[in-house]
Amino acid sequence: MVRPTDTGDPEGNALLTRIPVIYRPGYGKARAHDPELAADYMRYTMVADPLADAAIESVAGIDTREVTRLIRAGMDRETRFLTRAPRRFREFFDGVEVPPPWWDSAATHSGRKAFHEYSDLFIPAFFVATVRNAATLIAKAFHATGRVNSRFGPRRIRQNTRHFIEIMLPGALDRFGEGWRLSVRIRLVHAQIRRLIRSGKDWDETVYGTPLSSAHMGVASANFSATVLGLAARLGAGLDRDARAGFMQIWRYASWLIGTPEELLFEGDEARTREWADIAHICEPPPGEESIVISKALFDALPGIVGQSAPGDVRRMVSNAHRIARALLGHELADQLAIPRLRTAGLLTLLRSRRHVQRMAHLVAPNVASVWRGASFAFLLDAAVLDDLSYRIPDRLRTEEATPW
Amino acid sequence: MTMRVSWSRPGGVLVASITGRVDSGNSAAFHSALEEGTVQGDHALVLDCRHLSYMSSAGLRVLLAMARKFRNPGRGIGICHLSKSILSVITASGFDRIIPVHETRTDAINALSGSGDAGAADTDAADAGAPDEGDTTPTPIRSAVNMDIVGDNIADIAAFTVEKYEFANEDLPPDARADAVKAIEEALWREVEVWKERRKAIMAGMFRTAAAALERAIERKA
Numbered sequence: 001m002v003r004p005t006d007t008g009d010p011e012g013n014a015l016l017t018r019i020p021v022i023y024r025p026g027y028g029k030a031r032a033h034d035p036e037l038a039a040d041y042m043r044y045t046m047v048a049d050p051l052a053d054a055a056i057e058s059v060a061g062i063d064t065r066e067v068t069r070l071i072r073a074g075m076d077r078e079t080r081f082l083t084r085a086p087r088r089f090r091e092f093f094d095g096v097e098v099p100p101p102w103w104d105s106a107a108t109h110s111g112r113k114a115f116h117e118y119s120d121l122f123i124p125a126f127f128v129a130t131v132r133n134a135a136t137l138i139a140k141a142f143h144a145t146g147r148v149n150s151r152f153g154p155r156r157i158r159q160n161t162r163h164f165i166e167i168m169l170p171g172a173l174d175r176f177g178e179g180w181r182l183s184v185r186i187r188l189v190h191a192q193i194r195r196l197i198r199s200g201k202d203w204d205e206t207v208y209g210t211p212l213s214s215a216h217m218g219v220a221s222a223n224f225s226a227t228v229l230g231l232a233a234r235l236g237a238g239l240d241r242d243a244r245a246g247f248m249q250i251w252r253y254a255s256w257l258i259g260t261p262e263e264l265l266f267e268g269d270e271a272r273t274r275e276w277a278d279i280a281h282i283c284e285p286p287p288g289e290e291s292i293v294i295s296k297a298l299f300d301a302l303p304g305i306v307g308q309s310a311p312g313d314v315r316r317m318v319s320n321a322h323r324i325a326r327a328l329l330g331h332e333l334a335d336q337l338a339i340p341r342l343r344t345a346g347l348l349t350l351l352r353s354r355r356h357v358q359r360m361a362h363l364v365a366p367n368v369a370s371v372w373r374g375a376s377f378a379f380l381l382d383a384a385v386l387d388d389l390s391y392r393i394p395d396r397l398r399t400e401e402a403t404p405w
Numbered sequence: 406m407t408m409r410v411s412w413s414r415p416g417g418v419l420v421a422s423i424t425g426r427v428d429s430g431n432s433a434a435f436h437s438a439l440e441e442g443t444v445q446g447d448h449a450l451v452l453d454c455r456h457l458s459y460m461s462s463a464g465l466r467v468l469l470a471m472a473r474k475f476r477n478p479g480r481g482i483g484i485c486h487l488s489k490s491i492l493s494v495i496t497a498s499g500f501d502r503i504i505p506v507h508e509t510r511t512d513a514i515n516a517l518s519g520s521g522d523a524g525a526a527d528t529d530a531a532d533a534g535a536p537d538e539g540d541t542t543p544t545p546i547r548s549a550v551n552m553d554i555v556g557d558n559i560a561d562i563a564a565f566t567v568e569k570y571e572f573a574n575e576d577l578p579p580d581a582r583a584d585a586v587k588a589i590e591e592a593l594w595r596e597v598e599v600w601k602e603r604r605k606a607i608m609a610g611m612f613r614t615a616a617a618a619l620e621r622a623i624e625r626k627a
Contacts, residue, residue: 109493116498162462170490171459178428178461374499381466 015039020046020209022137022285030282037279040263044215045283046205049259052191055092056393059085060195064395064403071188071391075181096184096257097175102267103253105174111246115168118237120376121355125231126164127298127321128328129223130157134294135287135333136280137208138216143290144197146398153297154304161305164224165380167254183257189393190217190259196397215280217255218264222277225251226270231328234348236355244270287336295337299325306379323347409583410438411563411590413556418514419447422560424456427464436467443471448480449517453510455486465500472504481505483513555597563589 012031019027019042030038059067073081074093082090115122134142163182166172172179190212197203197211209215225248233239239247245268252268266272287295302321303314319342326334327344335341396402408425421442427435443450450471454460460468468484475482485507487495495501507513563586570585571577577585 109490113493113497116494119498165462168494169460169462169465170488170494172461174459176426177459178463374502377498377500378469378503381462381469 009035012039015042018046020205021207023209023283026283026285030279033282034275034279037276038283041215041218041276041280041283044218044261044264045209045213047214047261048194048210048212049187049191049214049217051092051095052187052259053194054088056188056191056195058088064392068390068392071185071393075184075391076176092188096187099253100256100262103173103256104249105171108246108250110240110242111244111248111250112168112170114237114239114243114247116377118232118239119380121232121235121237122228123161123164123380124321124324125228125235125237125328126161126224127157127302128231128325129227130160131295131298131325131337131339132227132281132329132333133220133223134291134298135337136216136219136284136291138212138220139291139294140208140288141193141197141203141211141216143294144202144211144397145193145394153301157298157301157305161380163254167250173250173253173257179254180257183254185391187257187259192393193397196394200397214259214261214264217258217260219277219280219284221251221255221258221260221265222273222280225255225268226273227277229270230274234328234352235324236352238359248273281333287333291336292338295339299339307382324351407579408435409586410435410442411560411586412442412594413559413590414594415510415556416514416518418449418451418518419443420451420453420510420514420556422453422456422556426459427457427467428459428461429463432461432463432467435464436470439467439471443474450475450482451507451510451513451517452482452484452504453486453513454484454488454491455510457488457491460491468504481517483507483517485510485513559590559593559597562593 009031012035016024016027023042023045027038027042030041059070062070070082070085070089072078073085074089077093077097082093133139163179163186166182167179169179171177173183174180194210194212198205203211205211229239229244229247248268248270252265255265256262264276266276299318299321303309303317306317308314308317319340322340323342323344324347326339326342327347329337329339331341392403394402408423408427408431411422411424413420413422419442421439423435439450452468452471472482474480483505484495486509487506492506495504495506505513505516507516566589567577567582567585571582576582
């Protein structure tokens with residue numbers, strides 16, 4: 001166990017004695033970079049989602065099918081049916097009904113357009129950001145559900161991809177839009193997983209902090225927004241200021257719906273959000289066994305999602321994904337996640353050059369270039385295919401023991 | 406969430422008019438409606454999105470499936486009247502290379518029927534009025550009837566008839582309502598087909614009258 005060390009910062013030292021034990025070494029390091037951000041991160045490792053938690057707690061004793069029906073009623077704003085719901089459940093939907101005053105759908109247009117223009121780069125960037133998220137202690141909570149393994153991994157990637165694609169479509173984050181629904185659903189599922197973890201004996205909050213804490217929601221939001229923008233640019237996406245700002249605003253609102261506290265959204269400021277993500281990763285303990293398992297499941301799920309089954313193709317694809325992820329994440333984190341050591345020298349330059357050639361081709365032969373993009377978009381739609389939008393939430397922590405959800 | 410697909414066949418090109426919202430909750434029904442509305446012999450399909458208010462990725466996947474179905478040689482698909490925001494995404498993503506986008510229904514029909522600027526209804530009329538065997542140049546006859554408007558009128562009549570019924574009785578369940586609208590529209594389109602046949606006969610008669618008048622004029626000169 002790490003003892004608090006005196007750094008001459010009384011407030012920070014006081015916090016050090018209260019934060020979850022596992023974070024102490026990381027917090028010590030992060031304070032040297034940005035004491036304020038590091039302290040913020042630590043505070044949020046002990047915060048859950050009061051609104052969603054209260055809603056889920058209020059329906060804990062109700063039959064699962066009825067809960068599903070109530071969630072659907074909330075999503076569809078079936079006022080008459082919702083009157084049957086407990087007060088705190090209704091309050092949750094009241095709380096997400098009206099968007100915050102800063103949300104301006106029209107201002108996101110450039111971000112949305114840029115995503116579609118560079119979807120072939122955004123999706124690998126999003127995948128790598130997902131792997132980066134898995135390096136945090138959030139992996140421990142997801143691992144507890146058993147939902148991110150070789151069996152359930154593909155479904156999870158499809159769910160993530162679907163959410164990402166959905167929120168990038170026009171009208172998706174309007175009330176009743178699919179992006180809105182998926183975001184709110186994610187929040188309720190997280191609240192239920194948190195409740196189930198807390199009702200067991202395996203999670204000691206004095207050691208690990210709150211399961212699926214606000215800090216983790218914040219770091220995931222930051223990775224899916226600012227980090228993705230950075231990664232997509234490193235892969236060759238040429239994004240102007242409007243596009244970046246629009247993309248950040250989309251994620252700002254989606255993250256707000258998912259339950260990330262407003263203070264951790266930094267008004268959609270890309271630079272500040274990236275700093276927060278970097279500090280967060282310093283605060284986090286080094287990736288453990290759960291992170292390695294989840295990271296491996298994510299890579300292993302890729303070939304199935306793109307419909308490759310020939311052993312040679314599968315090997316090649318996973319190997320390429322490992323190389324790109326290693327190049328983007330850096331050797332230190334890649335090693336910690338047990339991503340195979342492969343040569344990455346010149347890889348990003350090569351990918352950017354290829355993209356440059358495609359951009360040139362677009363100038364010379366725009367039709368050919370848009371055929372590439374069209375194929376890429378069609379692929380995305382196929383990759384995100386799922387049977388339906390279910391409003392079921394897990395009734396058991398372990399996915400294999402739970403009623404399918 | 407409500408979604409409705411109504412059908413018309415202006416100029417012989419099948420047009421599906423999509424009304425409402427398409428999302429994962431009704432995308433299966435949307436797919437079935439499009440599948441059921443198209444038959445083996447249909448070589449072209451126009452998706453008119455004038456009354457489409459929202460489409461999620463589930464809806465786009467259905468469009469992709471239909472595009473794949475109509476991708477074979479000799480077949481074609483087009484989409485028209487997209488809202489500005491959807492259009493921007495469709496073009497940025499290159500989806501317009503999978504489903505060609507047209508500004509208006511007439512543009513889409515013209516593109517798919519290969520009739521250039523003549524207009525789909527014009528193609529109809531030209532076919533109807535083909536005067537003599539061996540004459541390979543279609544006579545450019547202007548249409549007296551805009552089938553686009555006929556299609557809209559039929560959709561309106563169907564909707565009005567059902568609403569009138571619901572006013573006097575009680576609201577129909579959504580499925581029954583959709584079936585009723587479809588049945589009315591099909592009945593009206595059958596009537597239009599009969600009427601088009603009559604129009605063809607009239608046009609052919611006019612060409613015969615014209616030919617006879619010409620003959621008489623030449624005889625008189627002689």
